Amino acid sequence: MSTATTSSAPDPPAQWTALSDEEISLDNVETLLNPISDDLWVSAACVDRILDDATVQKALLDLGAERTSAAAQRARITAARVVSPVSGDGEGEEDQEAGxxxxxxxxxxxxxxFSDEPVDAQLCRIRAVLLERLDRLNTWVEVCREAPAEDESEETIDAEWEDDPWADESAPPAQPASKPGKAPIPLSDFLTTSLEETACLFASQEYFAALRILLQRHGGVLWPVRFAILDCIPEYALASDYRDLLPACDASLGLELRPQPNPWRDEPDFTESPEYASALKECGVPFALSPGERPPVHLPSTCEPLTGSExxxxxxxxxxxxxxxTGNVDAALALIQHAASQGIPGLDESGEELSLIARLVYDAPQGEESAAEDWSLEKWRSMEPADVIRAYLAHSMEETVASDIQKLVMPYLFVLESRAERAGNPDPSLPTRLLYDYILSAPLGIVAAIFEASKPTLPQGQRVIKDDEDMARLALACLYGNxxxxxxPMMSRIFECLPAWDTPEDEDEDEADETDTTIASLGDFVTPSTSRPRATPSDLLLFFKPLPMTSLSKALDVLDVHLESGEILARWSVPAPLRWFLQSNANNAEQRSRANRMARRANAADDKLDTQEDWEWLLEDMLKLAGSGEPGSRSxxxxxxxxxxxxxxxxGLLSTGNFDIAKDLLHSPSLQGSLDHQVIEDICLTCSQEFYDNATSGNYHFGDMKLAYDCLDVPDPSDRIVQEKEFIEATSRLCSFNLMSRPGIPISPIxxxxxxxxxxxxxxxxSSNNDAYKHTEVMLDLVHKLGFRGDIVAEVKTLAMLAETxxxxxxxxxxYETSETMVNTVLLLRSSSSLGSEDPSIQEASEVCWLTCFQLGRHPEFPDVQKKLVLLGRALEFCPAEKLPDILSSWRALEEEDVAERREALAARKHGTRRVRARRERVSGVDAAAVASSLASRLHNMQMHIPASPNFANEAFHRVAANIPFSLGGRGRSYLSETSDRSRSGSRTRAADGAHVVSEQASRVLQKGIGWLLGADDE
Incomplete structure (x- = not known):
């Protein structure tokens, strides 16, 4: 019965194989695996299982190590049986050969x-794997102990773990101070992954405690790949967190220090020796990996220690x-500082630079865009010192710039100076030179703050600029170069910080000349040229650098005057840079131009000058800028x-249109007696003409033309004032006629x-207004106001234009009426002139008059023959002697026309027409008698000359009319033009019978009772 039960029980190997990794427990190991007598099978089963339960895994490894120990002992005994045939100290060549x-x-x-005993070979191979895993398991347990404790919510550790089941049984149970932490990696992965890969994983995840244990327990394996492991540490990690993992240097040897490992076993097992591995490989025993074990990762290796430079x-x-x-300057600085503490050579300069960069990144004021800026040593080293200083102070405020210079810039400048000394090129002026360059290029607000932190009244150690003369030179360069x-106000703040030296109050001529020469030279220096369009503050500092203290003191006095003048000019909206005062110091035209702008642009200020007090204030400031006339004045x-x-x-006051204020000021104490009447009149006329020239409309009731007109009310009336006012009125009237400068563009006053x-x-x-000729008085008044008042010739020409129109x-x-007025005007001019006909104006007026009468008298469409005869008679009266034949020719033609008309009228109206004819004859007789009387008096006083061609009358008229400014053709060509054309076309025929025409004219005159005027030449 018992035999049957035993035969039906499951086979332990089969039961073990049927278990999954999760089902294996300590009981299974004791009941199923330990009773099996086959050492190879048991050890293979132990190495085949890789569990996440540390307790069970240790039990398996211990059991496998126990079952393989006998085979390892037999192999070791076999190797130990080989005895060396030579005994000695091993120092000779024979001993070495024997070894x-x-x-x-x-x-x-x-x-x-191993060839004869393959089972022992396999057992030895399995033993090496089991021992290596046992070491890893112990490392994993230690890593878990060093790991941070788990949260309360996470799964608790088993009681067996807390009791440390593989601890020494004889030792009392340890009382853990705290719960072990969570393992950074599962046990199964830790056992199957290569140590190199695990170390890289710990480094990348910043498990520095675990990595430290790994390097300590397995240093022999991980030493060649130590730098590959360190490279896996994130760049943002601080060196202080893993400083004991970083390489150090032995200063005495100049080589890398190799840390001493602390393996789990002091001596390696025989199965782990190189000769064992070599023998296994040679005898052909399979050397395959255990199930689940992954191949090692190939990393760059460095077996030998590095030198200090490496x-x-x-x-x-x-x-x-x-x-x-990362841009993390702190992490980089901590790394370099640790390296320097470990004796790594050649890092002092890099440490200095990183320290300076750290000040820039963390201590210097930052802007919104600074957070996105990345810094590197390469970028830092590519920057010039001036760029570094500007970077330090890029976001400094006026309140902090002085402290920022002391805290950030000065250490950097001292580093540069010390480097120059170490390089064998000492330059004591380097810090001040670089600082001054920054001040010369900084905004005025920053400069003012720096100067306030450099006042001579402050302790020397607290001052940013420590030299008083340098302060003066910098201030002069900054202000005149700005x-x-x-x-x-900012410039005044700078000036108030400058030192004041005790200089003699009495300035002799040599010193005055020296000051004048300095100011003149400075004015030439700041004047733009082709080679230097603008003198920068740095250029000006070079100019001021050689000046001694006395010259600097005089220059500061001049600067004080210029600053006051600049404030006054800015107050009245005509500001000028300080350099302008140097450039215009000897330029009268430039000063006058600026004074004109100040007087005329006062209304451009924010506060308009609406009261007399404001204008008196402006005058006071302008007089203040004029100076007192002293030799040293630089205003x-x-x-x-x-x-x-x-x-x-x-x-300037008049140009603003404040004429009432101008009148009041003329009688105020400020201006009373300062300007005589003639000067005031000249100024008012000039200002009025400016308003006139700038006017866009001629209407003097508004705009600039009104200002031009009203401006003439300021001075007392005079002929010039009245004439200018009349001209403005004439301009307004001319513009009211809509005269055009060009088609569609009205004429402008200018x-x-x-x-x-x-x-x-x-x-x-x-020409442009059809009814203008009807208003004779208006036109004459317009001519008078255009500047021709009292000019009879101009009046006659105007009447001639009216008649022509x-x-x-x-x-x-x-x-005809206009012609009569013109004739009366000429007669009045003749009677009032003391020179008579010799007066050029009388001759010009007479010529215009006879031509106009001649043209109207011979017009074919003028129906009134009697009036035409009167006009021709006036033409005969005023024309030159050589023009008489032409006029007489027209007279004859007109008279024939008159005779024909009377004959027709006589036949048509008989008795009624007789009375009309008798009246006409009486009128004609009277007119003829008047003409004959005038002609006779002129012919008796001169010898009559009859030219060969009668065309000279038309030519004379065109010659005179060319000087009369009016058009001769309103509706096409005038009658005179037609006659002229006919005269030109028949000039040859008329030249041939000219004598006959004159003879016929004379006969007609004789028939009318005036033949005696022509002499006995007529037949």
Whole structure:
């Protein structure tokens, strides 16, 4: 019965094989695996299972190690049986050869043994794996103990783990101070993954405690790949967290220190020796991996210790990676500082630079864009010192710039100075030179803050700028090199910080000349040129550098005057940079121009000058800028006298249109008696003409033209004032006639003023307005206001234009009336002139008059023959002697026409027409008698000359008419033009019978009772 039960029980190997890894427990190991007598099978079963339960896994490994110990002992005994044939100290060549022979014999013995006993060979191979896993298990347990404790919510550790089941039984149970932490990697993975890969994993996840244990327990394996492991540590990790993992240097040897490992076993097992592994390989025993075990990862290896320079290179490379990938300057600095503490050479300069970069990144004021800026040693080393200083102070405020310089810039400058000394090129002026360069390029607000932190009253150690003369030179260079127009309070702040030296109050001529020479030279220096468009503050510092203290003191006095002048100019909206005061110091035109702008642009200020008090304030400031006339005066208008300033001021006041204030100021204490009447009149006329020239409309009731007109009310009336006012009124009237400069563009006032012949404007009015000729008085008044008042010739020409325009409009009645007015004007001029006909104006007026009468008298469309005869008679009266034949020719033709008309009228109206004819004959007789009387008196006083061609009358008329500014054709060509054309076409025929025509004219005159005037030549 019992035999049957035993035979039916499951086989232990089968039961063990049927168990899964999760089902294996300590009981299974004791009940199923331990009773099996086959050592090879048991050890193979132990090495085949890789569990996550540390307790069961240790039990398996211990059991496998126990079952393989006998085989390892037999192999070791076999190798130990080989005895060396030579005994000695091993120092001779024979001993060495004997030792080598012994090793070969031992190796051959092992190979033979393993070939004869393959089971022991397999057991030895399994033993080596089991021991290596046992070491790893112990390492894993220690790693878990060093890991951070788990949270309360996580799964608790089994009681067996806390009791440490494989601890020494004789030792009392340990009382853990705290719960073990969570394992960074599962046990199964830890046992099957290569140590190199596990170490890299711990490094990448910053499990530095675990990595430290791994390197300590398995240092022999991990030493060649130590740098590959360190490279896996994230760049952002601080070196202080893993400083004991970083390489160190032995200063005495100049080589890398190799840490002493602390393996779990002091001596390796025989199965782990190289000769054992070599013998197994040679005898052909399979050397395959255990199930689940992964091949090792191939990493760059460095077996030998590095030299000091190689370690320095590695640290620098690591530092660059930290900076480039993270920008964490603190991490890089901590790395270099640790390396320096470990004796790594050649890192002092890099440490200095990193320290300076750290100040820039963490201590310097930062802007919004600074967070996105990455810094590296390469970028830092590529920067010039001036760029570094600007980077330090890029976001400094006025309140902090002085402390930032002391805290950030000065250490950097001292580092540069010390490096120059170490390099054998000492340069004591380097810090001040670089600092001064920054000050010269900084904004004025920053400069003012620096100067306030450098006042001579402060202790020497606290001052940013420690030299007083350098302060003066820097201030002069910064202020005169600045282009600002609105920072006068800031400039005054800088000036108030400057030192004041005790200099003699009495300045002799040599010192005054020296100051003048300095200012003149400085003015030339700041004047732009082709080689230097602008003198920068750095250029100016070079100019001021050689000046001694006395010259600097004088320059500061001049600067004080210039700053005050600049504030005054800025107050009245005509600011100028400080360099302008140097450039204009000897330029009268430039000072006058600025004074004019100040007087005229006062209304451009924020507060308009609406009261007399404001304008008096402006005058006071302008007089202040003119100076007192002292030799040392350097004010803005030092070359302008008081009278010049007052004239400029009054012109500016008038240019603003404040005429009431101007009148009041003329009688105020400020200006009373300063300007005589003639000067005031000149200024007002000039200002009025400026308003006139700038006016876009001629209407003097608004705009600039009104200002031009009202400006003339400021001075007392005079002929010039009245004449200018009349001209403005004439301009307004001309513009009311809608005269055009070009098609569609009205004429502007400036065009009217620039017209040389202003009578042509009247002609344009008559040409463009159909009814203008009807208003004779208006046109004459316009001519008078255009500047021709009292000019009879201009009045006669105007009447001639009116008559011509009326003639072209077929308004013969108005043309005749205008001609009569013109004749009376000429007669009045003749009677009032003391020179008589010799007066050039009388000759010009007479010529215009006879031509106009001649043209109207011979017009074919003028129906009133009697009036035409009167006009021709006036033409005979005023024309030159050589023009009489032409006029007489027209007279004859007109008289024939009159005779024909009377004959027709006589036949048509008989008795009724007789009375009309008798009346006409009486009128004709009277007119003929008047003409005959005038002609007779002229012929008796001169010898009559009859030219060969009668065309000279037309030629004479065109010659005179060319000087009369009016158009001769309103509706096409005039009658005179037609006659002229006919005369030109028949000139040859008329030249041939000219004598006959004159003879016929004389006969007609004789028939009318005036033949005696022509003499006995007529038949």
């Amino acid at each position: 080598a022979t012994s090793e070969q014999t031992r190796h051959a013995s092992l190979v033979s043994y 370690l320095s290179t590695w640290y620098l490379r690591r530092m660059d990676r930290v900076l480039s990938s 282009e600002s127009l609105d920072q006068w 803005a208008f030092c070359l302008l006298s008081r009278d010049n300033i007052i004239r400029i001021f009054f012109s 065009e009217i003023r620039l017209t040389k012949d202003r009578l042509s404007l009247v002609s344009r009015v008559l 009326a003639l072209q409009m077929d308004d013969f009645t108005r043309a």
